[in-house]
Structures are given as structure tokens and as C-alpha cells.
Amino acid sequence: MTAMADITPLITVRDLTARYGHIEALRSTALHVAPGEFVTILGPNGAGKTTLLRAITRLIASTGQIVFNGRDVTHLRTHELAGLGIIMVQEGRGLFGDMSVRENLQLGAYKLSGPQAHSERQLEKVFSLFPRLRERIDQTASSMSGGEQQMLAVGRALMADPKLLILDEPSLGLAPRVASEILSTLGALNKEGLGILLVEQKAPLALKLAQRVYILASGSVRAELPTQEIESHHDLARYYFT
Amino acid sequence: MPSAVELVQSLVNGVGIGLIYGLVAIGFCVIYNASGIVNFAQGVFVMLGGMFAHTLLTQFGLPIYVSAVLSTILVAGIGVLVQIAIINPMWRRKAPLFAIILATLAIQLLIEQVVILTLGDQPRTYPEFTSGGPLKIGPIAIGYQLFWVLGCGALMVFALTQFFNRTRMGRALRACSQNREAAALLGIPVERMLIVSFALSAALGAAAGILITPTQYTAYSVGGPFGINGFIAAIIGGFGSAPAALVGGIFLGVIQSGAIVFFGAGFKNIVALTVLLIVLLFFPSGLFAGRAKSA
Numbered sequence: 346m347t348a349m350a351d352i353t354p355l356i357t358v359r360d361l362t363a364r365y366g367h368i369e370a371l372r373s374t375a376l377h378v379a380p381g382e383f384v385t386i387l388g389p390n391g392a393g394k395t396t397l398l399r400a401i402t403r404l405i406a407s408t409g410q411i412v413f414n415g416r417d418v419t420h421l422r423t424h425e426l427a428g429l430g431i432i433m434v435q436e437g438r439g440l441f442g443d444m445s446v447r448e449n450l451q452l453g454a455y456k457l458s459g460p461q462a463h464s465e466r467q468l469e470k471v472f473s474l475f476p477r478l479r480e481r482i483d484q485t486a487s488s489m490s491g492g493e494q495q496m497l498a499v500g501r502a503l504m505a506d507p508k509l510l511i512l513d514e515p516s517l518g519l520a521p522r523v524a525s526e527i528l529s530t531l532g533a534l535n536k537e538g539l540g541i542l543l544v545e546q547k548a549p550l551a552l553k554l555a556q557r558v559y560i561l562a563s564g565s566v567r568a569e570l571p572t573q574e575i576e577s578h579h580d581l582a583r584y585y586f587t
Numbered sequence: 588m589p590s591a592v593e594l595v596q597s598l599v600n601g602v603g604i605g606l607i608y609g610l611v612a613i614g615f616c617v618i619y620n621a622s623g624i625v626n627f628a629q630g631v632f633v634m635l636g637g638m639f640a641h642t643l644l645t646q647f648g649l650p651i652y653v654s655a656v657l658s659t660i661l662v663a664g665i666g667v668l669v670q671i672a673i674i675n676p677m678w679r680r681k682a683p684l685f686a687i688i689l690a691t692l693a694i695q696l697l698i699e700q701v702v703i704l705t706l707g708d709q710p711r712t713y714p715e716f717t718s719g720g721p722l723k724i725g726p727i728a729i730g731y732q733l734f735w736v737l738g739c740g741a742l743m744v745f746a747l748t749q750f751f752n753r754t755r756m757g758r759a760l761r762a763c764s765q766n767r768e769a770a771a772l773l774g775i776p777v778e779r780m781l782i783v784s785f786a787l788s789a790a791l792g793a794a795a796g797i798l799i800t801p802t803q804y805t806a807y808s809v810g811g812p813f814g815i816n817g818f819i820a821a822i823i824g825g826f827g828s829a830p831a832a833l834v835g836g837i838f839l840g841v842i843q844s845g846a847i848v849f850f851g852a853g854f855k856n857i858v859a860l861t862v863l864l865i866v867l868l869f870f871p872s873g874l875f876a877g878r879a880k881s882a
Contacts, residue, residue: 427774439769441762452762456774
């Protein structure tokens with residue numbers, strides 16, 4: 346157990362099970378993320394990582410319990426979870442390709458209520474993190490490079506002022522330098538107090554940022570440990586740090 | 588060979604009916620882009636628009652403008668009812684799209700039967716919005732109602748374009764059309780957006796019906812032909828933006844009108860469908876495929 350586990354978790358997932366037809370893709374999975382914690386989920390292809398994120402965000406049906414900020418949100422729908430501050434950046438980015446950078450970012454702030462100033466503040470924050478988005482503001486999302494698209498996907502998620510940011514392989518298909526830039530930005534956001542749940546193939550960098558790791562295999566959690574302990578597990582260290 | 592006057596007159600008539608097809612086509616696009624559903628009940632909204640306007644005008648003695656607005660609101664309400672009572676429950680149960688599309692066809696037939704039972708099966712019409720006319724330009728006669736169709740059509744396309752590009756709800760609808768999962772992940776209530784799309788679509792259909800009834804007639808059975816022609820116009824337009832659907836409608840209207848002049852009324856649909864097939868052969872995704880979707 347970690348020191349973070351003593352704090353009331355930001356999100357707690359218990360006994361989460363999801364199926365694709367007759368195939369059980371996720372089996373009684375449990376995890377938690379504390380406020381301000383950076384948690385990474387590792388696992389081989391087909392381990393159920395994406396399924397887990399999709400089940401948490403209710404993009405697919407599942408059984409089990411999800412508690413967010415002390416509230417049972419199991420039966421809420423995807424958009425309602427987003428309204429509470431659970432925002433996910435999908436694998437493949439999920440951008441609105443025919444729409445401009447500005448429109449994508451405006452849609453990121455869709456659920457923000459209150460004065461316009463709030464979304465303006467978020468917009469300035471996103472531009473300060475990803476200055477290239479300001480330069481591309483009127484360009485359509487589909488016309489940007491992969492790295493810029495990923496910046497937009499993360500920037501759009503930040504426009505929603507999330508409490509928990511979930512990311513599914515944000516570095517997929519990106520040049521190492523760009524991937525490193527984006528993951529470093531996530532690290533900086535976490536230092537400001539943003540809770541992050543990350544599924545990532547580029548394990549070495551993700552593990553540098555994360556405080557805790559879940560190892561997923563065949564649809565269930567095989568191990569949960571603080572990042573620094575991975576190095577003492579020689580088999581895991583060899584697998585994920587090399 | 589038809590004379591030049593006949594050709595110009597045919598062009599004018601074709602543009603008029605084509606604008607109506609265009610409005611129906613936009614209705615198809617609004618729902619399809621928000622949900623992937625082809626709403627075959629779209630034509631019935633056209634019929635209901637004309638029927639309600641006629642009833643309010645003749646039975647309740649309301650002025651035509653009030654009747655038109657009330658009818659549009661009523662039909663939009665029916666669109667919402669259809670979405671909430673039938674489409675949404677099927678959507679939530681993850682019914683296959685073809686089953687939902689079949690349901691829209693059933694809704695069309697059901698509403699037609701209800702109209703026969705309540706309002707009767709006789710065709711009806713009402714006077715043009717502006718009396719007098721037609722406007723004579725040399726030998727060409729243009730009924731005043733065509734100007735209403737043109738004006739209202741242009742206004743609606745302009746309003747829709749502004750709505751989709753400049754309002755929060757419009758942008759959310761466009762987001763749903765491109766990636767419903769991503770939209771939901773940003774907090775956009777996708778199901779509510781579908782309700783909005785049905786309301787908009789039904790209102791467009793109703794407006795088309797209200798505008799065209801004075802120059803033709805309305806009856807329980809007109810929904811089918813308008814629906815089919817609107818669907819063809821939407822395909823020609825590439826199921827894309829509102830202006831593309833409108834142009835698709837005008838294209839179809841002019842082709843049909845030309846076919847009547849050249850070959851006789853019996854060939855209207857044969858020529859239109861042949862042209863559709865030729866268009867699809869060379870432009871399988873419609874004439875304006877690849878353009879930004881905004882409706």
C-alpha cells in the first residue's frame with residue numbers, strides 16, 4: 346500500500362467486468378487514483394487496458410462499481426461523468442477533423458458553466474502549454490500533424506477543466522521527441538494537482554512520471570505497485586524499462 | 588422540341604420544387620449526420636406541415652402566417668415525440684441501424700393512417716401567401732409563392748448555417764456527426780442532440796410542406812414522394828452541408844421539370860432516377876462529397 350491510498354481516492358473502481366459478446370474482456374478489475382496522483386496502467390496488447398478505460402467512462406456496458414469523489418457514479422452516462430470532471434482522451438485522439446482548432450477547443454469547454462471568463466482562462470492555459478495550437482487556431486484538426494493533433498486532443502480535454510484526466514496511449518504513432526514533449530506536459534499538469542490515469546506503451550517515460558502502476562494482463566490486474574518498486578521486480582523492470 | 592419559353596418556364600418550376608426537395612434533403616442530413624439514421628419518416632413531416640396549416644387555416648380561422656408558425660412548431664413536436672418514444676429507446680438498446688431505419692418507415696405508414704382516420708383522405712390546398720400574380724416577365728409566369736419558397740429557403744439555409752457554425756448547440760450537433768463517443772466524452776449529451784436533430788428536421792419538413800401546398804396540394808399520401816425525392820437530393824448533395832443538400836434538391840427539381848417538358852410527365856421519375864444512377868456512377872458519394880459537414 347502507498348501513502349496515497351490513505352487519502353480519499355478521486356476515483357475508485359471495484360469489481361469492474363466488461364464483455365464483448367461472449368468474451369470477457371475485463372474481469373473483476375479494481376483500481377483507484379488519489380487526488381493529484383499520476384497512475385499508469387501497463388500491460389501487453391490485448392490485456393484489456395483500453396476496455397478498462399472505456400468501461401470507466403461508460404463508453405461500453407460493464408458491471409461493478411465506480412465511485413468518484415465519494416459519489417457512486419456507476420449508473421451515470423458518459424457525458425454526465427464528463428460533467429463531473431472525468432475527461433478522457435481516446436486512443437486515436439477522437440478529434441473533430443472537419444472542425445477548426447478553435448472549434449475543437451470550444452467544444453472542450455462545452456460543459457463549463459459560469460462566466461465566459463472561465464473558458465477564456467482555460468484557453469490561455471492551453472495556449473501556454475501548447476503554443477502551436479494558437480498558431481493553428483483556424484486550421485482544421487485533420488490538416489495538422491500527428492503531434493499537433495495529439496496536443497489538440499490533450500488541450501481540448503484540458504478545456505473541460507478536468508479533475509481526472511484519462512489518456513489512452515497519447516504517444517501512439519508519434520515521434521519520440523513529440524511524445525516526450527506531450528508526456529512531460531502531462532507531468533507538469535500533474536504537479537499542479539491534476540489526477541491522471543494513463544495507459545501508455547512508452548513505459549519508460551510514463552514510469553518516470555507516474556507515482557503508481559497497475560499491471561494488467563488477460564483482462565485483470567496482476568500487480569499494483571509504486572513506480573519505484575518496479576525496478577526491484579527484475580522481470581517487470583526488464584520488460585518495461587528496456 | 589420544346590420552345591425556349593417552355594424551357595425557361597420549366598427551369599423556374601424546377602427550381603421551385605427543387606427548393607422544397609432541398610429542404611427535405613437538409614432534414615435527412617441533419618438527422619443522418621447526428622446519428623447515422625436515415626429517417627424515412629421525413630416525408631411525413633412535409634405532409635403534416637401542409638395538413639396542419641390547412642386545418643388551422645380553415646377549421647380555426649387563423650391567419651396563414653400564424654397557421655404556418657403553429658404548424659411548424661406542432662410538427663417539430665411530433666418529431667421530438669417520435670425520437671423520444673421510438674428512436675431513443677431503440678438507440679439505447681443498441682438496435683441495429685437498419686432496424687431503426689425500418690422503424691422510421693413504420694412511423695411514416697402509421698402517421699399516414701392516423702391522418703386518414705382523423706383528417707380524411709381528400710387532397711386539400713390553400714391560397715398562396717400573397718394574393719394576385721403570377722408575375723409576368725415577358726412570356727414567363729412566376730407565381731408569387733415561388734418567391735416565398737425562395738426567400739424562406741434561403742433564410743432557413745442561412746439560419747441553419749449560422750446555427751451550426753456559431754452556436755454552442757450547433758457545434759455540439761456537428762461534433763456528434765463526426766464522433767459521437769468523443770462528443771460524449773466532452774460532456775455533450777448525445778441523446779439530447781438527437782432530439783434536437785429530429786425537432787429541426789421535422790420543422791424543416793413542415794416548412795417545406797407549408798410552402799409547397801398552395802402550388803400543389805397536400806394529402807395523406809404526399810409524404811412518400813417528397814421523402815423519396817428529398818432522399819435522392821440528399822444523396823446527390825453528398826449528405827453534407829445544408830447548401831449542398833439544397834443544390835442537390837434544385838438539381839433534381841430542374842431535371843424532373845426538364846423531363847416533363849421533353850418526354851412528358853410519365854417520364855419525370857424515370858429520368859430523375861436515371862440521372863441519379865449516373866451521378867452515383869461517377870460520384871458515388873454525391874456531388875459535394877468531402878465538403879465540410881455542417882448539417
